[in-house]
Amino acid sequence: QVQLVESGGGSVQAGGSLRLSCAASGRLFRNMSAGWFRQAPGKEREFVAAISPSGANTPYADSVKGRFTISTDNAKNTVYLQMNSLKPEDSAVYYCASEKRGHYSNYKSYTYWGQGTQVTVSS
Numbered sequence: 001q002v003q004l005v006e007s008g009g010g011s012v013q014a015g016g017s018l019r020l021s022c023a024a025s026g027r028l029f030r031n032m033s034a035g036w037f038r039q040a041p042g043k044e045r046e047f048v049a050a051i052s053p054s055g056a057n058t059p060y061a062d063s064v065k066g067r068f069t070i071s072t073d074n075a076k077n078t079v080y081l082q083m084n085s086l087k088p089e090d091s092a093v094y095y096c097a098s099e100k101r102g103h104y105s106n107y108k109s110y111t112y113w114g115q116g117t118q119v120t121v122s123s
Contacts, residue, residue: 002026002112004096009117012086016121020081022096022114029053029072033100034079036070037107038092038119045095049081050104059104064090086121093118 008020022034035050049060049070058070069082079096093116102109 002032002098004098004112004114006094006096006114006117009094009119011120011122014087014121014123016086017082017084018086018119020083020094020096020117020119022079022081024077024079024098027098028074029077029079029098030074032098033104034070034072034096034098035100035104035110036079036081036094036096038090038094039116040092043092045107047105047107048094050100051079061105083119086119088121088123091119091121 003025005023012018030053033052036048037045038048039045047061048064051058051070055072067085071080095116096114097110099111100109
């Protein structure tokens with residue numbers, strides 16, 4: 001069983017930065033893919049970024065490309081999402097997911113999920 005715990009959310013003004021963390025227990029990120037998704041009120045959960053077990057592949061949603069960076073610290077068994085140049089439309093609950101069995105951008109492909117962390121960006 002894999003447990004994921006996110007942290008790092010909060011409130012920030014537009015143009016600011018936040019770094020989200022996702023710590024895993026039960027399995028190593030170097031052996032499984034991970035992804036970040038977000039969900040705003042009244043909207044579907046949407047793909048943000050993913051990272052392969054080796055870290056070599058890091059696809060991003062077009063809406064965050066160039067502003068967000070996903071990375072893994074294998075020593076800490078933690079996946080990060082560095083978010084820069086934040087916009088009000090980035091406001092959502094952000095979820096970490098792991099153990100992918102399908103396309104990286106489909107939230108249904110992932111088996112394990114964290115509890116989510118709120119990100120609020122004010123204009």
